[in-house]
Amino acid sequence: MLVEQAMLFRLSAFVLILFLMLSWESWRPAQSGYGRGQARWRNNLALAPINIGAAALLGPLTAVNAASWAQAENWGLLPRLIDNPYVLIGLAIVLLDLAIYAQHRLAHRLPWFWRLHRVHHADPGFDVTTAVRFHPLEILVSILIKTVVIVLLGAPVVAVILFEILLNGMAMFNHANVNLSARAEKTVRSLWVTPAMHRIHHSLRAREHHSNFGFSLSVWDRLFKTYTASAHATPIQIGLRAYPSLAQTSRLWSMLGLPFQSKSRAQRSGPSS
Numbered sequence: 001m002l003v004e005q006a007m008l009f010r011l012s013a014f015v016l017i018l019f020l021m022l023s024w025e026s027w028r029p030a031q032s033g034y035g036r037g038q039a040r041w042r043n044n045l046a047l048a049p050i051n052i053g054a055a056a057l058l059g060p061l062t063a064v065n066a067a068s069w070a071q072a073e074n075w076g077l078l079p080r081l082i083d084n085p086y087v088l089i090g091l092a093i094v095l096l097d098l099a100i101y102a103q104h105r106l107a108h109r110l111p112w113f114w115r116l117h118r119v120h121h122a123d124p125g126f127d128v129t130t131a132v133r134f135h136p137l138e139i140l141v142s143i144l145i146k147t148v149v150i151v152l153l154g155a156p157v158v159a160v161i162l163f164e165i166l167l168n169g170m171a172m173f174n175h176a177n178v179n180l181s182a183r184a185e186k187t188v189r190s191l192w193v194t195p196a197m198h199r200i201h202h203s204l205r206a207r208e209h210h211s212n213f214g215f216s217l218s219v220w221d222r223l224f225k226t227y228t229a230s231a232h233a234t235p236i237q238i239g240l241r242a243y244p245s246l247a248q249t250s251r252l253w254s255m256l257g258l259p260f261q262s263k264s265r266a267q268r269s270g271p272s273s
Contacts (some may be wrong), residue, residue, distance in 0.1 A: 025178055026262070043252040044130060063143075069170075078153050092153060103142065105224075116138035127177035154196075174198040200212050200273065202236070212227060
């Protein structure tokens with residue numbers, strides 16, 4: 001029952017934030033020319049139900065189930081160190097966000113992981129649909145990593161539910177094709193990852209797309225020296241140099257097959273670039 005309720009909360013938040021970001025992009029896009037009516041837009045969104053189906057294959061290995069099991073079995077570090085439930089929830093959310101940052105860096109460093117993650121980076125555009133453009137195998141790897149981290153931390157169920165909603169919401173926000181005002185950008189970026197900050201991470205320039213790894217909190221990039229404040233040029237060119245073809249990067253079956261292309265071509269825009 002708890003898992004179903006958590007999924008309902010996540011789905012409701014997803015639909016609401018997706019609608020808000022789509023409306024914002026229509027009203028005042030940061031960069032034009034991506035075209036929602038094109039195959040790219042439709043096929044990016046088509047990956048969402050495919051990834052939900054892939055996640056369902058793992059059955060009980062969900063974030064909420066992992067937290068519930070750890071709590072029942074008295075597993076995890078945090079409950080042994082912290083008595084205050086509010087501090088425990090807050091710290092668990094922060095550490096889970098750190099884990100996502102670390103996972104993202106690994107996705108750019110490990111060749112096999114990059115093969116999966118480049119599906120996300122090969123998107124020739126940058127808007128809210130990019131937030132759901134992940135290969136199903138990367139989703140499965142991410143779930144397994146997250147499950148292990150949750151059990152080791154002993155993250156409370158409430159913290160995991162809140163974190164999942166935060167992560168999904170922030171992913172859609174910071175991938176949205178929008179800009180904040182200069183004043184709002186400075187204020188928000190001091191704590192959270194903004195669309196302008198994350199757009200640099202999707203730059204065609206390897207030095208830029210191997211920076212700004214944070215999804216929610218912006219502090220990790222500053223702390224671990226992976227922060228890039230501004231792009232080399234504007235407007236930012238989006239995508240990967242190895243994949244200039246729209247047919248290759250915007251068709252659903254091509255996206256699903258991208259990790260299995262030749263190793264030499266994968267490395268042309270990979271971790272060593």
